[in-house]
Amino acid sequence: MTVTTRFAPSPTGYLHVGGARTALFSWLYARKHNGTFILRIEDTDLERSTQESVQAIFDGMEWLSLNYDTEPTFQTHNFPRYKEIIGQLLETGHAYYCDCSKEELEILREQQMAAKEKPRYNGKCRDANKPQSDKTVVRFKTPMDGAITIADLVKGDITVANKELDDLVIARTDGSPTYNLTVVVDDMDMNITHVIRGDDHINNTPRQINILNALNAPLPEYAHLPMILGSDGARLSKRHGAVSVMQFRDEGYLPQALLNYLVRLGWSHGDQEIFSIDEMIEFFDLKNVNGAASTFNMEKLLWLNHHYLMHGELAEIVPHLVWHLAQLGIDAANEKVDLTDLIKAQRERSKTLVEMANASIYFYREFENYEEKSAKKAFSAGSDNVLTHLKNAFAQLQNWEKEALHDVVKNTAETLELGLGKVAQPLRVAICGSGVSPSIDITLSLLGREKTVARLERAISHIQTLA
Numbered sequence: 001m002t003v004t005t006r007f008a009p010s011p012t013g014y015l016h017v018g019g020a021r022t023a024l025f026s027w028l029y030a031r032k033h034n035g036t037f038i039l040r041i042e043d044t045d046l047e048r049s050t051q052e053s054v055q056a057i058f059d060g061m062e063w064l065s066l067n068y069d070t071e072p073t074f075q076t077h078n079f080p081r082y083k084e085i086i087g088q089l090l091e092t093g094h095a096y097y098c099d100c101s102k103e104e105l106e107i108l109r110e111q112q113m114a115a116k117e118k119p120r121y122n123g124k125c126r127d128a129n130k131p132q133s134d135k136t137v138v139r140f141k142t143p144m145d146g147a148i149t150i151a152d153l154v155k156g157d158i159t160v161a162n163k164e165l166d167d168l169v170i171a172r173t174d175g176s177p178t179y180n181l182t183v184v185v186d187d188m189d190m191n192i193t194h195v196i197r198g199d200d201h202i203n204n205t206p207r208q209i210n211i212l213n214a215l216n217a218p219l220p221e222y223a224h225l226p227m228i229l230g231s232d233g234a235r236l237s238k239r240h241g242a243v244s245v246m247q248f249r250d251e252g253y254l255p256q257a258l259l260n261y262l263v264r265l266g267w268s269h270g271d272q273e274i275f276s277i278d279e280m281i282e283f284f285d286l287k288n289v290n291g292a293a294s295t296f297n298m299e300k301l302l303w304l305n306h307h308y309l310m311h312g313e314l315a316e317i318v319p320h321l322v323w324h325l326a327q328l329g330i331d332a333a334n335e336k337v338d339l340t341d342l343i344k345a346q347r348e349r350s351k352t353l354v355e356m357a358n359a360s361i362y363f364y365r366e367f368e369n370y371e372e373k374s375a376k377k378a379f380s381a382g383s384d385n386v387l388t389h390l391k392n393a394f395a396q397l398q399n400w401e402k403e404a405l406h407d408v409v410k411n412t413a414e415t416l417e418l419g420l421g422k423v424a425q426p427l428r429v430a431i432c433g434s435g436v437s438p439s440i441d442i443t444l445s446l447l448g449r450e451k452t453v454a455r456l457e458r459a460i461s462h463i464q465t466l467a
């Protein structure tokens with residue numbers, strides 16, 4: 001049978017890292033077994049689902065390159081089918097109408113709480129043969145005895161006695177299906193073989209298995225992934241920093257780095273830390289997923305990001321840098337600056353693409369002011385002469401190439417009988433606006449002749465006004 005997995009987010013917020021990890025593990029499992037990966041949008045909660053959240057899921061999946069094999073499905077498009085199955089369950093005696101009122105159920109709940117019992121439906125309408133009305137819900141007839149054992153691929157066997165479960169509502173008074181029903185119908189119809197999801201759903205699983213059994217449907221295998229915690233041991237949330245996938249993009253992470261980080265959240269392959277996508281697919285196995293919660297470690301993610309900036313394929317990094325430059329209003333694709341050279345020049349000192357883009361602005365745009373401290377140190381009486389020398393040499397230089405540019409700086413120092421620093425530092429501040437840049441020859445080669453000469457002219461006048 002073809003392995004088929006699904007990622008089934010509810011579009012009620014951004015795509016967070018927990019969801020992305022679930023998506024990644026489901027995707028990897030399908031890819032590893034040459035199976036099918038489905039994206040199913042669980043949007044039946046009409047009040048909480050939004051179009052922006054749907055878009056955030058699509059954007060996140062695309063940014064992470066977690067591709068799905070069929071068009072995404074929407075549960076709101078599938079209501080007739082859910083209705084059909086609810087009808088079938090009623091017909092076969094696996095479900096019944098219940099007209100217990102909210103007030104009645106609330107009293108029952110209070111009584112049970114007072115008696116220190118677990119609140120649950122008492123089965124009053126179970127055998128009462130109530131007719132349908134606009135006040136009736138449909139409840140599933142959970143078996144009275146026996147037990148369900150989930151052979152969880154991550155957590156091991158989990159057994160729940162049926163008497164612990166009550167008769168859950170599968171259709172509301174308006175006929176709309178509830179969560180457990182829609183999941184079961186879709187998992188069955190989509191021939192899902194492996195349900196990989198967060199362990200916050202473990203309580204639903206025995207209920208879903210009971211419904212699948214009532215429908216004589218084959219059972220998928222289940223793998224419940226442990227929670228992700230923040231550094232303080234509490235469930236990961238916004239107050240720990242970025243948690244939405246797109247926020248990691250905005251903060252300058254590469255998708256490869258985030259994927260590599262996420263794959264190691266609960267899964268291991270020996271002590272390997274760095275995984276290409278192909279390696280993830282090759283080595284991934286649910287058996288090696290740890291059942292215990294894992295802690296999100298921003299520093300490690302940052303370390304991975306730097307690793308991928310340093311060693312990743314330049315061609316893969318370029319579009320991401322272009323995106324970040326665009327956020328700064330720079331249309332890098334239409335500029336002369338060579339982006340692969342720029343990345344090579346900046347990656348040592350940049351841990352994120354935001355840092356890299358910010359440190360690269362002066363290659364594209366005139367800076368406003370000279371950074372005070374560096375200018376004070378580098379621009380002194382006489383440095384206008386140094387810069388004039390350089391400007392003339394650069395204006396005449398045949399080949400705008402690193403070696404030749406380096407020679408200009410070196411020869412100027414020799415001619416003027418100055419140390420290299422006394423030439424390079426005013427030059428750096430003149431063309432970058434500050435004393436920090438990649439090596440001077442690389443900076444010059446990236447900047448190009450026109451901007452170099454113009455900025456030298458600006459610095460010369462600036463120094464002359466100081467005198």
Ligand code: GLU
Binds near residue numbers: 007008009010042196
């Ligand atoms: N829609 C559910 C959620 O977002 C997931 C359901 C499932 O994976 O079975 O939590």
